[in-house]
Amino acid sequence: xxxxxxxxxxxxxxxxLAVCGAALAQERTVKITxxxxxxxxxxxxxxxxxxxxxxxxxxxxxxxxxTLGDGxxxxxxxxxxxxxxxxxxxxxxxxxxxxxxxxxxxxPTCSNVAESLFGILQKKVGDAxxxxxxxxxxxxxAAKGGLAKISEWSFRNVPSELEMYKSxxxxxxxxxxxxxxxxxxxxxxxxxxxxxxxxxxxxxEGNGFQVLGTSEWLLNDTTFSTQVRDMKRANADIVAxxxxxxxxxxxxxxxxxxxxxxxxxxxxxxxxxIETLQGCAKQAEGIIIPTSFAPVTPxxxxxxxxxxxxxxSADLHSAATYEIMFMFKDVIEQQKIMAxxxxxxxxxxxxxxxxxxxxxTSGLLGKIxxxxxxxxxxxxxxxxxxxxxxxxxxxxxx
Amino acid sequence: xxFYLGLLQVIGVHTLLGLSAxxxxxxxxxxxxxxxFFAIGAYVAGIFTVLAHWPLVPALGASAVVTGAVACAVxxxxxxxxxxxxxxxxxxxxxxxxxxxxxxxxxxQTGTLHLGPHGAEGFRQIxxxxxxxxSTFDVMLFIWTVVAVVMAALWWLDSSRAGAxxxxxxxxxxxxxxSGISVTAVKVSAMTIGGVIAGIGxxxxxxxxxxxxxxxxxxxxxxxxxxYPILGGLSNVFGTLLAVIFIQGFLIEGLRFMGDWRNLLFxxxxxxxxxxxxxxxxxxxxxxxxxxxxxxxxxxxxx
Amino acid sequence: MNLLDxxxxxxxxxxxxxxxxxxxxxxxxxxxxxxxxxxxxxxxAAASIGAAYASLLILTVIKAPAILVFLTAAxxxxxxxxxxxxxxxxxxxxxxxxATLMSTIGLLLLIDEIIVHxxxxxxxxxxALFSDVTIHVGPFSLRGDLMFVFALGCICxxxxxxxxxxxxxGLATRAVSQQPTASKLCGISTTRVNVLTFVITGVVGxxxxxxxxxxxGMLSPLLALPxxxxxxxxxxxxxxxxxxxxxxxxxxVGGLENAFQFFRGVSERDLYIMLLLFAxxxxxxxxxxxxxxxxx
Numbered sequence: 001x002x003x004x005x006x007x008x009x010x011x012x013x014x015x016x017l018a019v020c021g022a023a024l025a026q027e028r029t030v031k032i033t034x035x036x037x038x039x040x041x042x043x044x045x046x047x048x049x050x051x052x053x054x055x056x057x058x059x060x061x062x063x064x065x066x067t068l069g070d071g072x073x074x075x076x077x078x079x080x081x082x083x084x085x086x087x088x089x090x091x092x093x094x095x096x097x098x099x100x101x102x103x104x105x106x107x108p109t110c111s112n113v114a115e116s117l118f119g120i121l122q123k124k125v126g127d128a129x130x131x132x133x134x135x136x137x138x139x140x141x142a143a144k145g146g147l148a149k150i151s152e153w154s155f156r157n158v159p160s161e162l163e164m165y166k167s168x169x170x171x172x173x174x175x176x177x178x179x180x181x182x183x184x185x186x187x188x189x190x191x192x193x194x195x196x197x198x199x200x201x202x203x204x205e206g207n208g209f210q211v212l213g214t215s216e217w218l219l220n221d222t223t224f225s226t227q228v229r230d231m232k233r234a235n236a237d238i239v240a241x242x243x244x245x246x247x248x249x250x251x252x253x254x255x256x257x258x259x260x261x262x263x264x265x266x267x268x269x270x271x272x273x274i275e276t277l278q279g280c281a282k283q284a285e286g287i288i289i290p291t292s293f294a295p296v297t298p299x300x301x302x303x304x305x306x307x308x309x310x311x312x313s314a315d316l317h318s319a320a321t322y323e324i325m326f327m328f329k330d331v332i333e334q335q336k337i338m339a340x341x342x343x344x345x346x347x348x349x350x351x352x353x354x355x356x357x358x359x360x361t362s363g364l365l366g367k368i369x370x371x372x373x374x375x376x377x378x379x380x381x382x383x384x385x386x387x388x389x390x391x392x393x394x395x396x397x398x
Numbered sequence: 399x400x401f402y403l404g405l406l407q408v409i410g411v412h413t414l415l416g417l418s419a420x421x422x423x424x425x426x427x428x429x430x431x432x433x434x435f436f437a438i439g440a441y442v443a444g445i446f447t448v449l450a451h452w453p454l455v456p457a458l459g460a461s462a463v464v465t466g467a468v469a470c471a472v473x474x475x476x477x478x479x480x481x482x483x484x485x486x487x488x489x490x491x492x493x494x495x496x497x498x499x500x501x502x503x504x505x506x507q508t509g510t511l512h513l514g515p516h517g518a519e520g521f522r523q524i525x526x527x528x529x530x531x532x533s534t535f536d537v538m539l540f541i542w543t544v545v546a547v548v549m550a551a552l553w554w555l556d557s558s559r560a561g562a563x564x565x566x567x568x569x570x571x572x573x574x575x576x577s578g579i580s581v582t583a584v585k586v587s588a589m590t591i592g593g594v595i596a597g598i599g600x601x602x603x604x605x606x607x608x609x610x611x612x613x614x615x616x617x618x619x620x621x622x623x624x625x626y627p628i629l630g631g632l633s634n635v636f637g638t639l640l641a642v643i644f645i646q647g648f649l650i651e652g653l654r655f656m657g658d659w660r661n662l663l664f665x666x667x668x669x670x671x672x673x674x675x676x677x678x679x680x681x682x683x684x685x686x687x688x689x690x691x692x693x694x695x696x697x698x699x700x701x
Numbered sequence: 702m703n704l705l706d707x708x709x710x711x712x713x714x715x716x717x718x719x720x721x722x723x724x725x726x727x728x729x730x731x732x733x734x735x736x737x738x739x740x741x742x743x744x745x746a747a748a749s750i751g752a753a754y755a756s757l758l759i760l761t762v763i764k765a766p767a768i769l770v771f772l773t774a775a776x777x778x779x780x781x782x783x784x785x786x787x788x789x790x791x792x793x794x795x796x797x798x799x800a801t802l803m804s805t806i807g808l809l810l811l812i813d814e815i816i817v818h819x820x821x822x823x824x825x826x827x828x829a830l831f832s833d834v835t836i837h838v839g840p841f842s843l844r845g846d847l848m849f850v851f852a853l854g855c856i857c858x859x860x861x862x863x864x865x866x867x868x869x870x871g872l873a874t875r876a877v878s879q880q881p882t883a884s885k886l887c888g889i890s891t892t893r894v895n896v897l898t899f900v901i902t903g904v905v906g907x908x909x910x911x912x913x914x915x916x917x918g919m920l921s922p923l924l925a926l927p928x929x930x931x932x933x934x935x936x937x938x939x940x941x942x943x944x945x946x947x948x949x950x951x952x953x954v955g956g957l958e959n960a961f962q963f964f965r966g967v968s969e970r971d972l973y974i975m976l977l978l979f980a981x982x983x984x985x986x987x988x989x990x991x992x993x994x995x996x997x
């Protein structure tokens with residue numbers, strides 16, 4: 001009798017464990033945390049990034065999720081934290097994420113937050129004298145040049161503005177050999193637009209254009225009559241504006257008022273979004289902007305639909321977020337990350353290693369190369385504002 | 399754990415910012431210039447540790463000296479401006495300081511790297527803490543040692559005659575002057591002390607964020623600086639500390655679970671707090687009530 | 702400097718002066734509140750922009766002409782003004798100026814966040830009147846829409862001055878601002894006067910917000926803080942409590958802003974405006990038109 005009882009207990013117990021085990025295995029989740037600005041004028045970036053993360057997670061989960069190091073499958077869940085585009089808060093948010101079981105994070109939106117954040121990370125892996133944080137972070141939106149090289153734990157999936165404007169200027173030169181002069185406009189007090197203008201100017205000169213001058217203004221300026229008048233006097237063939245939608249629209253409206261009509265208008269990458277079209281579609285007609293996202297491939301179209309489903313819109317920034325989630329799936333599977341509470345430190349190291357070892361990742365517009373500086377070389381194309389929407393003007397072959 | 403230590407760091411530095419405004423507020427001057435002094439302290443300390451390779455404490459000392467000098471210089475013209483015009487004047491001063499740093503470039507080349515403040519791009523790589531192996535706990539301890547010293551100094555000042563003189567000028571300038579108090583000396587000293595505290599706070603700020611730029615030191619930060627002592631109450635230094643914990647700990651980090659609503663609640667709760675407790679969270683009435691609570695217990699247990 | 706530069710300089714200053722009428726309208730609001738209640742309402746510029754945003758709501762219902770949008774902004778401004786009074790001033794004892802300062806800062810943050818939440822922070826197009834009209838005077842051109850804003854500002858000033866000096870409400874307002882205790886003894890309800898002051902300045906603020914939106918062509922939450930700073934500077938330069946002072950100071954600041962921009966570029970422009978303010982504070986602290994000092 002006792003032996004029978006023991007046997008029954010064992011079978012029941014074993015069955016229960018098996019069921020529990022199976023249930024547990026089916027419920028494994030990996031939480032990916034993103035962070036960025038969901039307050040202030042840059043709120044739209046945070047909203048889009050979050051939507052892109054959720055859209056990508058759903059796509060990945062539909063195909064079964066991600067395979068962990070022990071062979072089990074896990075689904076992605078997404079959390080997004082708001083850093084209000086504030087360096088102190090960004091650092092606080094990352095410390096919060098690093099105090100949990102997370103082994104990687106996506107963010108931030110603002111370049112100034114990224115500067116501070118990457119600065120508190122350990123500079124060189126294995127440097128015992130450096131007490132910096134050891135946690136891999138990959139940025140989807142912060143676009144100021146050269147940020148990823150601040151630390152070996154910082155990565156980025158943002159397009160190289162140097163490459164994009166080099167290609168754009170070169171293409172314009174070949175398409176319009178009669179155009180010789182260019183005049184620039186720059187939003188001086190914002191890190192991104194300021195730095196990118198340097199790139200635009202250098203690439204224009206490198207391609208044989210003569211820079212007749214530059215007009216400057218500030219991020220929240222409201223009147224541009226003086227600057228546009230200088231532009232008018234210079235009467236250049238091409239005008240390049242490195243500014244975000246608010247001041248870009250302000251300048252374009254003033255140009256319209258003063259009758260300044262350059263043969264070609266070039267804009268800043270970040271301004272190739274619906275914001276510009278909502279603010280000044282009429283005056284922005286014809287502006288050419290290089291971007292690393294447009295719904296031209298089947299993957300891109302699908303991604304755009306998915307992101308819209310989650311309340312965001314797909315543009316070059318949120319597309320980068322979407323691509324990063326897939327990058328994570330690849331690295332987790334490659335590096336056999338366990339994603340358990342007791343393997344956190346090892347997982348973080350594996351994640352960093354995996355991201356650093358990537359030579360190529362698949363993006364929505366094609367293959368993305370990765371540099372030793374932990375930056376991305378993304379395929380890009382030129383879009384033009386036409387009839388109130390962004391239409392693809394040219395896809396460079398290289 | 400790291401997260402809580404980091405939060406304590408932020409609370410500490412913001413307490414210094416709040417205390418600098420508190421000092422000036424005691425004499426009845428509403429100063430929105432503290433963010434400007436904070437900025438000067440940040441840049442000066444950064445320049446000394448990064449470009450001149452000074453250790454941290456002397457660099458903070460340099461910040462204190464420079465900011466104190468600037469604050470003293472600001473204190474004199476501030477005398478001519480009363481009440482709400484001082485608010486505007488100090489906002490303008492803060493903006494002027496910010497614009498100065500917007501234009502300020504001083505780069506030194508070491509090897510292939512360019513170090514130093516670079517105008518609109520800011521001052522990057524102020525990595526004194528990680529480079530010297532300071533852990534989050536070490537930094538937190540350092541910050542709170544400074545905060546404790548400053549709070550103790552202010553508490554001692556408050557309980558001495560100097561504190562009474564400061565508050566007398568704050569309550570009724572005419573009466574104070576009639577009693578023979580040199581209002582000029584008191585107001586300028588308060589502004590200088592406030593400047594020194596803000597300078598030290600700014601110096602530490604630069605080091606724990608590793609990157610500073612002009613946009614961080616705008617009217618927003620100045621508003622926070624003045625919010626802490628007003629919200630906390632002017633009776634004693636702990637009010638400011640309480641307000642910093644309330645804003646940074648509760649409103650900013652604690653309410654994170656509310657997601658998008660957090661930011662709306664931020665402004666809303668400040669308005670509510672001012673309506674319910676216009677003299678601050680820890681005003682004179684609250685302090686008396688606390689004292690009675692604490693000391694009456696002790697009496698009872700003693701007897 | 703050749704003739705072309707001279708023409709450009711004058712044109713810049715002219716443009717600046719016209720644009721300065723938006724600053725003037727904001728200055729009127731700040732100065733009125735200070736004049737009557739001796740308090741600063743730091744949320745005023747944000748509330749004005751908020752009223753302009755609110756007026757855009759009417760466009761989602763019907764395709765309204767620009768003038769209707771402006772009137773909606775004025776009405777919205779009045780409502781927001783009353784709410785600001787209710788939440789930020791009514792329950793706080795008069796003896797606590799710091800508390801009202803803080804509550805208005807809280808309101809500034811709140812209004813800003815509400816705008817950001819409703820619009821995702823994206824700049825919105827704002828209708829303008831006469832935006833395609835340009836008047837040419839010799840080699841100079843004057844923007845039609847800015848001239849309209851300028852004219853509107855002048856009308857506002859005249860109407861406000863008429864109200865202040867020719868109506869009983871105006872008399873009551875002036876009485877309360879000069880001698881609050883004595884006016885109570887005369888039976889004037891200070892509360893009613895305060896409420897009406899906030900509503901009237903709210904309406905002016907709504908118009909100012911709408912005009913700013915029309916002059917720029919767009920609305921953005923970016924505008925709130927810089928307009929607050931400029932509005933305060935204009936108020937102080939014009940003299941706290943003086944409406945003609947606010948108008949003239951607004952135009953002067955607008956013109957000088959562009960002049961500094963023309964001669965010294967954008968990096969130093971705002972620095973000079975601050976220096977101008979300091980100069981005024983040192984040499985003429987009362988502003989252009991110092992308010993006649995009442996008894997304590």
